[in-house]
Amino acid sequence: MIPEFSPLHTLFLRRQATLFVDAGGETLPASLMEAFDINLAAIGYAVSTRLRARLQSLPAQHLSAIQAGIRAVVLEDVGANHVHMPLFRQFPDNIPDDTFELWCRKVLSHFMQAQDQPCLHCGRTGTTHVLNPCRHVVCDACYDGANYSACPVCERHVDRNNAFFKPAPGLTLPKETVRLKLLDLGASLDDAAQELLLALCTRKQALSPVDRDALLVLLRAYGLRALPWLPDEIPVRENIALVFGTLLQDADPAAVMAAAARHMGTANDVLRLVAAYSGADPSLQGHTELRKRAVAEIRHLPKYQNWFTADSYWSRQSSIDLPVRLFRFKVAKLGRPLRRALLAFMENLRPDSLTEDMLRHRSYWVWLGEFLHPGEYRQRYPQVALAFDIVRTKAPDGTPAPVFRNYYAQLELAAARQDPRAMTALLRQRPGELARRFDHALRVADADGPAVDELMAAFARAAPRFATPVLLTLRALLPTRAAPAATRIFWPKGKVSKGVFRPDHRAPLSDEAIRRAVAAVETVLLERFAALPPFDDFLIDTALQDIVAPFNERSASRSAIQLPRGSTLAVAAGKTARLFLHWCEPEKGGSRTDLDLSVGFYDEQWQHQGTCSYYQHKFLAADGQAIATSAGDLQDAPFPEGATEFIDLDCELARREGVRYAVAVLNNYNGMAFEDLERAFAGVMFRDDVHGEHFDPRSVELKFDLQGGNGIFMPMVFDLRENRLHWLDVYSQGEFAFNNVATSNSAITTICPAMMGYFGSGVRTSMYDLALLHAAARGGRVVLRGAGAMRAVARHDGEDNLAFLERLRGGAGQRLEHYRPAPQRPVFAALLTADVELPAQSAVYALKAGIAAATLSAADLIA
Known part of the structure; x- marks a missing residue:
C-alpha cells in the first residue's frame, strides 16, 4: 500500500523539516534518486544522508508519493501551488510606460468601440475581437494578445479561447543562487507528537494561528490517547479550552470533562470551553459581521453624514453593508449530561468570583444562558442561577437582581x-x-x-x-x-x-x-x-538583536517564516525585491473582489515621492530607469485560479535616487473582506534573475496570509538607506471601497514611522536578549556569532547567573575563527539561519530553515 501523507506528516515536515518514513526492503536505482534530488532542488530542498538511505529502500511508487507530498506541502507554504499569471504575461518586460494614456484608451474602448467597426485608435479593420463574458471589443494591433492574460479594457478574467490571445513564450526556471534547505529523517512520530503537544500546552501565551492549527492537528489525530501526554498545568486559559473543547467534539464527554476539571478554575473557563467545542474562538474577543442597512435609515446619523455628499458614491446606493460587532457564537449542541457537568462545575466556584467572571463577558453569558438553561436547575445549582440573574440584571420573574460591585x-x-x-x-x-x-x-x-x-x-x-x-x-x-x-x-x-x-x-x-x-x-x-535542562555550549547569532520575541501572537499573520511583528531583516545586496499578492474568490457565495498591491515611496521626512500601483505602473528614476515596475492590475479573481499581482523593486536604484522608505501596501479596493476569500496571501522574493518563471518558490523570503476586513494592510517597510526590511504586520481599517496609496497616505505616514520608532526604542524584548537570559541561566560556554566575528564567553568558577549575564552583555570574550561543536555533546543554538551542522539532541531555534532541523519555535523560549 502506498503510504498516505497524513496531516501529522505534513505538520512535522512544515515545522521541523522532518519526515517519518518506515524502512522498506528494496534498493532503488541511483538514477531514480538523482531525479528525486533534482525535483527537490527545484523547490529549494535537499535530503540528509540518513533520509536518503531510508528513501532508497522504498518501492518506486512510494518514493513518488512521498515526493508529491513534499512538493505539495513546500509549495503551499510559500504560495507556489497556485497559478500565478499577472495581467502582463511578459512582466517585467513590455509594461506600458504611460499608465494615464493606457487608461484613456481603455475608457474610449469601453464606451465607444463597437463590434465589426474599425479600431478607434489605429483605424484598422479586421483586427478587433469580442471577449467573453465582458463583451469588450479589443484590437490586437493596439493591445498585445501575447502579453495580456485578461481583458485589456476591464482587466477581468475572460475566456482565453479567443483569437485575441496569442501564445506567450514559455518561462524557464530563473537562474538563482540558492541555499538548499535540508530535510531529515525522524525517529518516532508518536514521540515527536507527544513532545510537540507538551510544548504547545505549556506555552505561557496565547498561541499564534500557526501553532493553534498544529495543536488541533495533534488532538484530532490522537483523540483521548493524547490525555496522558498533557502536562499537569496548562498556563493559558485559551489553550485549556482549545485542548478540551476540541476533544469534546469527538470523544466521550465524561472522560474529557473529568480531565478538564483539573485544569479549569473560573466560570470563563467554561465559556471558553463551550466556544472551542462549538468551533469558535475561545479568546472571547467578539467578531464583526456586515449587515445591510438602508441608506435612508443612516444618512442623517452624525457618524455617517460625511459619506453622503451630493456627488458621493454612497449617495447613489440604496443600502450599505455596515460592520456590527457581536459577542456571541453559534453554540454546538449541548447534551443534557454535558450541561449538568458544566453547571455543576460552576456551582462549586466561589460565588463572588463566579459572578465577577461572568460580568467580564456579560454579552457572551447572556447568550450562552439560552443554551445552558440554568433556570431549569435553580434548585440544584442556586449559585449559578443567581449569577445568571445578576448578569441578566433580573430574575426570570422580573425581580431586579442584587447590585454587585466587583x-x-x-x-x-x-x-x-x-x-x-x-x-x-x-x-x-x-x-x-x-x-x-x-x-x-x-x-x-x-x-x-x-x-x-x-x-x-x-x-x-x-x-x-x-x-x-x-x-x-x-x-x-x-x-x-x-x-x-x-x-x-x-x-x-x-x-x-x-x-x-x-x-x-x-x-x-x-x-x-x-x-x-x-x-x-x-x-x-x-x-x-x-530550572530547564542545561547545555555545555550555547551558540547565539547576534543578528537576533533585530528579531523581536513574539508577543500578541494571537493576531500574528500565518506565514511561511514565523517572523515576529516588529522584527527587521537584512535585504540581500544586488537582488531585486519582487513583491507578490494572490487572492481567490470562493467558488460559491462569493462576489467580485479587487485587491491591489502597491508600493509607496517616501523620503527621509516621510514626504511622498511617488507610487507604483494600478494607476502608475512604473516609478521612474530621473534618467528613465524603472525603480519599480508593476505587472498590472487584475480586478477579479475567479475560482479556482484566482489572481496574482507583482511589483519589482530595485532597492539600490531607489536609494541612489534619494528614496529612504518603500512601503508595501495591500489595499482591499472593493468586494469581499480579506478573511472571507477562498485564499489571500502576499509576500516578497529576492531575485537574482527577474526573468523566467514569475513565481520561484526557492527565492521566497516571506509569505503571509491576509486577514481582517476591508482596509489596508501594511506588512513591510524597506529602509533603503539601512538596507533593512521592517516587518510591521499591521492592519488599518479603511473605507468600504476605493482604498489606494493616495487615499491611505495619512495612515501610512502616521503608522509606519510610529511603529518603526516604537520597536526601535527597545520596548520589546529581542530574541537575542531572550537567548542570553537562557544562556546565562543554563550554559557553561556561550559562543556569540556576529557578522565577520565570533567570540566565546565561558562561565567563571562560582560565577552566579546574574554576573554571567552582565558579562555576556558587556562584549567580552575570546575571539574564535570558527566554531565546531564537540561530537555527541548537544548544543543549544539560537540562529537566524540554521546554517551549521549540530550534534544530535541539540536544541535549535532558527528563524530560517537550513541544514540543521529547528526543534524549537520562538515561543518555546518563553518558558
Missing part, C-alpha cells in the same frame, strides 16, 4: 482617588493585575516614599508568580520609562493587529524604581530558566 470597580475607584495604599492592597490579591498595573501604581504613589516602598516590596514578592511573557515585557518596557515615549502604542485583542496610537502623557518613573523593578524581574527570569 474587584475592578474597587480598583478603579482607588486609582481615581489617587490612593496608592488602597491600590497596592488590591493589587496584592492578584499578581497578574499587579504586573499589568505596576507602572500606573508607581505613578499614583509618585513622591510618597513609604507608599512606593510598600508597592516595590509587593512587586518583588509577587514577581515569581508573574507569567514569563509579562516578565519579559516588563524587562524591556521599564528601562524606557525614564522619559516619555514618542508615541504610546496599545495592542488590543483581535484577529488582526491594530496598534492604537496615543500621545505619551505619563509621568516618567524614577531611575531607582526602574532599577529595583528590573533587578527583581531578571532574578525571577534567571531562576525560571535555570
Whole structure:
C-alpha cells in the first residue's frame, strides 16, 4: 500500500523539516534518486544522508508519493501551488510606460468601440475581437494578445479561447543562487507528537494561528490517547479550552470533562470551553459581521453624514453593508449530561468570583444562558442561577437582581482617588493585575516614599508568580520609562493587529524604581530558566538583536517564516525585491473582489515621492530607469485560479535616487473582506534573475496570509538607506471601497514611522536578549556569532547567573575563527539561519530553515 501523507506528516515536515518514513526492503536505482534530488532542488530542498538511505529502500511508487507530498506541502507554504499569471504575461518586460494614456484608451474602448467597426485608435479593420463574458471589443494591433492574460479594457478574467490571445513564450526556471534547505529523517512520530503537544500546552501565551492549527492537528489525530501526554498545568486559559473543547467534539464527554476539571478554575473557563467545542474562538474577543442597512435609515446619523455628499458614491446606493460587532457564537449542541457537568462545575466556584467572571463577558453569558438553561436547575445549582440573574440584571420573574460591585470597580475607584495604599492592597490579591498595573501604581504613589516602598516590596514578592511573557515585557518596557515615549502604542485583542496610537502623557518613573523593578524581574527570569535542562555550549547569532520575541501572537499573520511583528531583516545586496499578492474568490457565495498591491515611496521626512500601483505602473528614476515596475492590475479573481499581482523593486536604484522608505501596501479596493476569500496571501522574493518563471518558490523570503476586513494592510517597510526590511504586520481599517496609496497616505505616514520608532526604542524584548537570559541561566560556554566575528564567553568558577549575564552583555570574550561543536555533546543554538551542522539532541531555534532541523519555535523560549 502506498503510504498516505497524513496531516501529522505534513505538520512535522512544515515545522521541523522532518519526515517519518518506515524502512522498506528494496534498493532503488541511483538514477531514480538523482531525479528525486533534482525535483527537490527545484523547490529549494535537499535530503540528509540518513533520509536518503531510508528513501532508497522504498518501492518506486512510494518514493513518488512521498515526493508529491513534499512538493505539495513546500509549495503551499510559500504560495507556489497556485497559478500565478499577472495581467502582463511578459512582466517585467513590455509594461506600458504611460499608465494615464493606457487608461484613456481603455475608457474610449469601453464606451465607444463597437463590434465589426474599425479600431478607434489605429483605424484598422479586421483586427478587433469580442471577449467573453465582458463583451469588450479589443484590437490586437493596439493591445498585445501575447502579453495580456485578461481583458485589456476591464482587466477581468475572460475566456482565453479567443483569437485575441496569442501564445506567450514559455518561462524557464530563473537562474538563482540558492541555499538548499535540508530535510531529515525522524525517529518516532508518536514521540515527536507527544513532545510537540507538551510544548504547545505549556506555552505561557496565547498561541499564534500557526501553532493553534498544529495543536488541533495533534488532538484530532490522537483523540483521548493524547490525555496522558498533557502536562499537569496548562498556563493559558485559551489553550485549556482549545485542548478540551476540541476533544469534546469527538470523544466521550465524561472522560474529557473529568480531565478538564483539573485544569479549569473560573466560570470563563467554561465559556471558553463551550466556544472551542462549538468551533469558535475561545479568546472571547467578539467578531464583526456586515449587515445591510438602508441608506435612508443612516444618512442623517452624525457618524455617517460625511459619506453622503451630493456627488458621493454612497449617495447613489440604496443600502450599505455596515460592520456590527457581536459577542456571541453559534453554540454546538449541548447534551443534557454535558450541561449538568458544566453547571455543576460552576456551582462549586466561589460565588463572588463566579459572578465577577461572568460580568467580564456579560454579552457572551447572556447568550450562552439560552443554551445552558440554568433556570431549569435553580434548585440544584442556586449559585449559578443567581449569577445568571445578576448578569441578566433580573430574575426570570422580573425581580431586579442584587447590585454587585466587583474587584475592578474597587480598583478603579482607588486609582481615581489617587490612593496608592488602597491600590497596592488590591493589587496584592492578584499578581497578574499587579504586573499589568505596576507602572500606573508607581505613578499614583509618585513622591510618597513609604507608599512606593510598600508597592516595590509587593512587586518583588509577587514577581515569581508573574507569567514569563509579562516578565519579559516588563524587562524591556521599564528601562524606557525614564522619559516619555514618542508615541504610546496599545495592542488590543483581535484577529488582526491594530496598534492604537496615543500621545505619551505619563509621568516618567524614577531611575531607582526602574532599577529595583528590573533587578527583581531578571532574578525571577534567571531562576525560571535555570530550572530547564542545561547545555555545555550555547551558540547565539547576534543578528537576533533585530528579531523581536513574539508577543500578541494571537493576531500574528500565518506565514511561511514565523517572523515576529516588529522584527527587521537584512535585504540581500544586488537582488531585486519582487513583491507578490494572490487572492481567490470562493467558488460559491462569493462576489467580485479587487485587491491591489502597491508600493509607496517616501523620503527621509516621510514626504511622498511617488507610487507604483494600478494607476502608475512604473516609478521612474530621473534618467528613465524603472525603480519599480508593476505587472498590472487584475480586478477579479475567479475560482479556482484566482489572481496574482507583482511589483519589482530595485532597492539600490531607489536609494541612489534619494528614496529612504518603500512601503508595501495591500489595499482591499472593493468586494469581499480579506478573511472571507477562498485564499489571500502576499509576500516578497529576492531575485537574482527577474526573468523566467514569475513565481520561484526557492527565492521566497516571506509569505503571509491576509486577514481582517476591508482596509489596508501594511506588512513591510524597506529602509533603503539601512538596507533593512521592517516587518510591521499591521492592519488599518479603511473605507468600504476605493482604498489606494493616495487615499491611505495619512495612515501610512502616521503608522509606519510610529511603529518603526516604537520597536526601535527597545520596548520589546529581542530574541537575542531572550537567548542570553537562557544562556546565562543554563550554559557553561556561550559562543556569540556576529557578522565577520565570533567570540566565546565561558562561565567563571562560582560565577552566579546574574554576573554571567552582565558579562555576556558587556562584549567580552575570546575571539574564535570558527566554531565546531564537540561530537555527541548537544548544543543549544539560537540562529537566524540554521546554517551549521549540530550534534544530535541539540536544541535549535532558527528563524530560517537550513541544514540543521529547528526543534524549537520562538515561543518555546518563553518558558
